Amino acid sequence: MAGKSIIIIGAGLGGLATGCYGQMNGYKTKIFEMQNKPGGVCVAWQRKGYSFDYTVHNVFGVTTNPKVKNVYTQLWQELGALKDTAPYHFEEFVQVEDVDGKVLTLYTDLNKLEAHLKQLAPADSKIIEEFVYAARKIGGHDLFDAMVGGTFAKIKMLPLMSTLVKFGKINIKAYGEKFSDPFLRKAIPTIQYDIAEVPTLVPLLFLSVQEKGDAGWPIGGSNALSGNIAKRYLELGGEIEYNKKVAKIIVKNDVAVGVQLEDGSEHFADRIVSNADGYSTIYGMLGGKYVTKAIEAYYRAYPKLQSFGLEVWYGVNMEFPKEPHAIVCFLEQPITIEGIPRDRLDIEIFNFDPTMAPKGKTVVKVVLESNYDYWKNLSADPEGYKKEKQKVADQIAVALEKRFPLFQSKIEVIDVATPISVERWTALYRGCQAWPAPAEHQKEINKNGLFKTLPGLANFYGVGQWAGGTIGLSTVSLMGRNLIKDFCKLDGKQFKTA
Known part of the structure; x- marks a missing residue:
């Protein structure tokens, strides 16, 4: 050269x-x-007409609002990332469902979210107002530009610093304990992709930008x-x-x-x-x-249990027109995977993107924490490794049927990605x-x-x-x-x- x-x-x-x-x-x-x-x-990859997407959830700068302009919207424009690709904006970030029928919907409309939370737990109005106010306050500043801007951009962020520090220091598991309502204490720690250790600042940031229409899904996915x-x-x-x-x-x-x-x-x-x-x-x-x-x-x-470590996709001959795209579903009976009892499933339903499945059909994905060493040891026996992946997919399908009747009979194709799969595709350390x-x-x-x-x-x-x-x-x-x-x-x- x-x-x-x-x-x-x-x-x-x-x-x-x-x-x-x-x-x-x-x-x-x-x-x-x-x-x-x-x-x-x-x-993503194709299986019998279904597209199994490994990565995309909510992408900053994928905006449905032409008035929103920041470093990420500019970035995607310069790279042509969204050319001929429509952005999709979610009305809810996630829905958390308990076994007794209680439901928390984390709406991306903050007014709607505040009213919903107060209806669920009137006694927690004070902490609810604190949470929603923080999201609004973050949304009132251009945090993305401040992250890459010069001194003046950072000075403009000074009024926000106390909020960033406060919510950056406490994870959502600990923040959930501030609620008196038993269901919200249980549900709040799961709202960010069911990762309880993330700082509370992270879901606040996602909610703040989603309300502005500045985070979403590019139709066509990864x-x-x-x-x-x-x-x-x-x-x-x-x-x-x-x-x-x-x-x-x-x-x-x-x-x-x-x-x-x-x-x-x-x-x-x-x-x-x-x-x-x-x-x-x-x-x-x-x-x-x-x-x-x-x-x-x-x-x-390195983490012994890694987030997004185990992903299971189902191509199903069903439609889910009224379901949210993301559900954390608590189970009446835990299922044991990798020797660990799992009392909930983190479910993604790709019912919003017509490119993900043939007409009238849908991709459903379940994501779990996973232990690399468990699958590494199994992979020494290719047949045993394959059987364990199928066993996991079958267990999850049984659990999903209780939430979505007829689910098992409608499955047309299944795929499972373990940390070993990711290590093989990408050479990522421990997948x-x-x-x-x-x-x-x-x-x-x-x-x-x-x-x-x-x-x-x-x-x-x-x-x-x-x-x-x-x-x-x-x-x-x-x-x-x-x-x-x-x-x-x-x-x-x-x-x-x-």
Whole structure:
């Protein structure tokens, strides 16, 4: 590659965004992707006419409101991510259902939500008002622009700081304990994808942007989103080589100069950017020669039970026109999966996107926490591993039938993704998405990321969830934009977005 050239490892959204903005700014870029399609973990696949989407839930900047303009709406416009793709806005974030028939619907209309919560638990009016007021207050500020803006943008956020600090310090499990109503104490900890440990600030942020119509689902899901950005990248003159796995980053005198593929071929560039898994990059491609104490501590602190670790899809010959798209359903009788009693199911019903299933049919997905080691041990016996996946799918189907009559008889196809599946597709360490930083390094990683650069190694950079130590399709795509902006500054160039 002549001139200022960039090799990008991985065609996930962070890598694709890096490539797009690189091409816009006169760099010659090339992406090597181990899979046969773009997207990384932002992916879906077809089974008998059904589309099983692995990733997308609610994407910031996917707006139904033309008046909403911020860094993420601008990002998606520049990347062509939503071209010919209609955004869909959910009227509810999730519905939580108890075994006695009580229902909490987390409406994205905050007035409606407040009235609903007070009807459920009049005695908790004070804490309900505090919760909804915080969401409104956050929604009154442009938090996204403040995150990437300069000093003035951050000064404008000062009136919000006490709210951010207060709700950033308490997770939704602890916040749920502030309610006196037994059902809300049980339900509130499940409202953010059934992950009780997330800060209460997270669902407040989602609710605040959803009320403005600034978070939603791109019709077509993961494949539409990643496919559009890949198309934009190619139109800008970029190159992608699929089915090309990088085995090694070539380093000379502590300078990253190229990559060696599994087939032995070598490719060179002025800068190397990894959008690949962090562990595979740092300890595999670079041999563990460039690490920090924060990196070492981070990988020692992997979660034993990982969120979104086990996903089960059903293609069913049924329609669910009146059901919410997301349900946390408590069970009368727990089911045991991976040796762990499960008293509820986190259910997603893709009844809002006509591209997900043939007419009159629907994809239903159930997501559970999962233990990598459980499935790793099983995978040593391929037949036993396959049988256990089927057993899990059957158990869940029986439970779903109690909520959706005739469900089992209407199933046409099933698929199950374990942490081993994800590890095989993407080379993610333990098949896991990025997890929270250990406490002793939290401030450092939250500020600097995990491996946006590495100590003692020149011309190497990281983008994506692992590099940033964070998650979110919007977030990792923005990292690619910011990286090229930094390159332009280094090279004395004006940053362009077209």
